[in-house]
Amino acid sequence: MKATRLPPHVMLLLPAVIVLAAVVVLPLLLSLWSSFTPFRLTRPDSIYNFVGLRNYERIFIDTDFWIAFGRTVLLLTVALNLEMLLGLGLALLVDRQTRGQRALRTILMFPMMFSPILVGFQFKFMFNDNVGLINNALQSLGVTDQAIPWLIDGALAFTAITAAEVWSSTAVFAIFILAGLMAMPREPQEAARVDGCTPWQTFRYVTWPFLMPFAFIAMTIRSLDVARAYDIIKIMTDGGPAGRTEVLWTLIARTAYSDARMGLANAMAYVAILLSVAFTAFFFSQLGKARAQVAGDW
Template sequence: MAMRPPVRCTRPNKIDAMKLSRLPAPFLLLLPAVILLAAVVLFPLVLSLWSSLTPFRLTRPDSIYQFIGLRNYQRLMADVDFWWAFGRTVLLLTLALNLEMVLGLGLALLVERISRGQRLLRTIVMFPMMFSPVLVGFQFKFIFNDNVGLVNNALQSLGLSDRAIPWLIDGNLAFLAILTAEIWSSTAVFAIFILAGLMAMPRDPLEAARVDGCTPWQTFRYVTWPFLMPFAFIAMTIRSLDVARAYDIIKIMTNGGPAGRTEVLWTLIARTGYSDGRMGMANAMGYIAILLSIVFTAMFFRQLAKARAQVAGDW
């Protein structure tokens, strides 16, 4: 009888290592980053999306396993407080972006025209960006304090007011104070991007406009501004994501008060999730806030594409 040759067994880990070694080198290099991204980003996103479809409460951990579909989202559609917070977020975003763009454009034009000390001025313009939002919140909370605040002391010293103005107690004035803090801390974003556009702008079209007899306003309106629009829309895209998730400054200055008059989406989300313990409802609000950010980002990217196409056609 012929003897069968001995069967050699290969260890499973050795087979897996051989299969793994056959994978493309770029995939192997990216595999640790993909695993880390899935653990840090994808898993929390999936978990929060699932919890938004449940009545999950921090006081009842087992409620995360109870599926209720879109009931949280349906309740939000009929929640007056949510829609007020949503409207304030859109209002804050609209006012902050437009005012920051106008002020940033003015600062960029001012710095670009100065020949001496331009580096120092650029550093000074960037200075507010170095502060964290929490520090900015404490700073402006002190500035607008009704008793010892710098604004009230200045107004009373100049004879412009005979009483202390309740900046952070009156709802409308508190929103104005928050808007001022946002503008002060982030106007530099627009100034830096627009200044970069001014420094990259070719001089030949400007000289041609002067030769043709264009006024300074016509030169800016029809030559300079179209070239700067892509830079402004890039800054708008970045800032829209920041303002849409505004939390730190508002939390420090007013905590959503008085009586919820400065409540925006993310302060309402934090109060619903951590103070009230309704984490499922808070996550549903969070996904609606993310949708708002996506809508504004897509809108600005579309405007950016149009501005780039116009610059490419004109220049």
């Protein structure tokens, strides 16, 4: 009996499929299974005890989870809006430059090149209440006569984390919006000026509608990043003080590794992923509306 051979294209893809299954699919399936068990790192045999939806039911009545979720949404809302406004301003300034625009575009990308861990250490040092650059500058300028406890007070620590997130990722919005400005035809703007429109009216009714799809693409990408924010918060505050800066993924990490409740942590992670998908779907719907508006107007 002649042995059957797989087609050549299947043979070529088979090693990649095997590696992908070993590295991605199997861990996902294992984590999904463990979310239906009371699996604890201190009791490895507990992964075989199926408890159904008990972990998920516990999440929906867990106050800490929903507080962390609300804090994540707040961080996402504040950070995305600030990044969009600052990115828009930077893109408009760079677009107006006639000399050195390539160098400015390169400099604009520098914050994106830094690791989130490095950014966390950098801002943790800057906001240090004793030797930090921020406090030293404020005291030197006479704004305050005593050190401000940036990373000790809950509201101030959240502000410091937001500043770190905005600094590291504003360039994402700036680059996408700048790409939109470079692709935008100049005739509608010139026609608006000839018709007597003010610069604000030209921007509001001509420029911004064209740029909206680019802004929503950046917002979709950044919403996924902020929704799984972990590195910067872990380095700067580790969710403190007293859990005042705890977000979803720092809570999940603490539940999994500090409390050793891996089954519950995996259930939290899957709920967090579903919430992230919901945010992404919302931004994609807004992107579709913006593209349809641009197609109708242009």
